[in-house]
Amino acid sequence: MLKRNSAFLLFWMLATLLMIGVDVSYAEPSEGGESADKAAASGSEESGRSSALLWPFEHLIQPVLNGLIYPIAMPIDYAVKNGIVEKAVELISIGEDYKILIYPSFNFKPGAETMVGANYRHRGIAFDKDYLVVQGEYYVNGDMGFTARYTKNALFGTRFFGGIRYDIDFDRNFSVVVPETQKSYVQPDSSFSITGRLGAPLFNSEYLSAEIWTSYDAIRSSFPDMDDSILVGQDFPIYDRGVYQHHWEWPVGVYIVFDNLDYAYAPSRGNRLVLKGSYAKVGKYDGLTFEEMGLDTLGLYGMAIEDGGKNHDYFRTEIIFQHYFYLGKSGDYILSVKEARQNRRFYTDFSWDEVVRVWRPEQVYNTLFERRVIALQYRLVDLWEVEEGGAPYNAFTTVNARTPLRGYSGKWETHHLMALSTEYRWPVDRFVDGVLFNEYALFAPEFDKWSFEHFYNSWGFGVRVRMPNMYLFRLQFGFHGLHGVNMLLTIAPEFK
Helix, strand or coil: CCCCCHHHHHHHHHHHHHHHHHHHHHHCCCCCCCCHHHHHHHHHHHHHHHHHHHHHHHHHHHHHHHHHHHHHHHHHHHHHHCCHHHHHHHHCEECHHHCEEEEEEEECCCCCCCEEEEEEEEECCCCCCEEEEEEEEEECCCCEEEEEEEEECCHHHCCCEEEEEEEEEEECCCEEECCCCCCEEECCECCEEEEEEEEEECCCCCCEEEEEEEEEEEEEECCCCCCCCCCCCCCCCHHHHCCCCEEEEEEEEEEEEEECCCCCCCCCCEEEEEEEEEEEEECCCECCECCCCCCHHHCCCCCECCCCCCCCCEEEEEEEEEEEEEECCCCCCCCCHHHHHHHHHHHHCCCHHHHHHHCCHHHHHHHHHCCEEEEEEEEEEEEEECCCCCCCHHHCEEECCCCCCCCCCCCEEECEEEEEEEEEEEEEECCEEEEEEEEEEEEECCCCCCCHHHEEEEEEEEEEEEECCEEEEEEEEEECCCCCCEEEEECCCCCC
16 A cells, blocks of 8 residues: 555646636637526636636736746747747758658757767658658767667558558667666667567547567677676576576567547646556576576586566556646637747847846737646556566666656656656747646655655656657756756657
């Protein structure tokens, strides 16, 4: 069972949802069916309540947030104003209807993660409704990664869709993290995998679909240089966890998705529910000798580390639930060209003496306060070992900025993860959103041992640049408590 303190987390989650639900019930217009008089009276009453509830946002919070993201949004707005975003899309596009996209990717975060890459995307490459993506990365330390995936909708004229994917990584700085700790050990990795998937809509629904997938994963780990720290000890034995060794895995999984969001990358209404489950068959560990570990002086020259003999198979389950509360009465969250041009003047066409006047709430009410979204994501991820202590090191769930837990630059590994993320979004321009986020993660070694000993929070702000159906990038700053900042500049969306 949950430790007693964990009940406060559940209470906080329910209270947050209730408060937001009350706010939305006042902010959204009433449905039809009332008489004109009753509708007018109800609208007047709701308007008064809404004004009282939204007054802090309009007069205190929103002006502060606008000023907070101003240094970030200003150059992006300049790019939008001068058509740089559209020109950039045209520059990287080839063929009719932008069927071919060729563009760079990058990560300029200092350290071994610094990389540059290239991406090739091609719609309709061989058949109608097919899609090819090829990606490559080169890192500052010489590491490389490569991904190719091909998907096809309407297979053989049916409603089925399928795909195949190939991944390979050469990562000499890959690290193994002992679960529920931040103890990490370098383990060079050169693994590759081949994955196939097949899915279809369920019950002739455009919102509900199911998919089965399988993969062959060749995990090829190596012993690091002797200058690095070496993982030894019985708390995470390498012969039971496959550390520094080779093994193969054959997972088979299924997931069901319900998705009625209005836009893929700029959603303002709707829900997304994902249910995932998989079983992985794992082979024996091999590929590490006592000589490689520097233990050949013990008369063990040429002898290999033997598998510990445990069953390494495991199950994984995951639940993802997203809900988007649309605050405001505008018909569409995304700004029109005219509205974007009007809103852009609030960023560009004023001097320092006019700052206070421009950011007064009534100046931006029509373009901002009628278009606000609160986005929620809840995740529950669980690892179930067939034999306790036997699952390989790579089976555990990673807790990092992609959880999301954006205020932390490091990572954890865990058996069980529960995470809640909340974002407040508002349109800054046609392709730019301002974001304020707050998120929590709770993890545990066993499902009945949740504890605030492993409870973390991060918060921050930033911008996200996207089209309705294409995600471009995001620039965000995350904090945990009042500690240092963690900057994220990436093409990966915030939520799964």
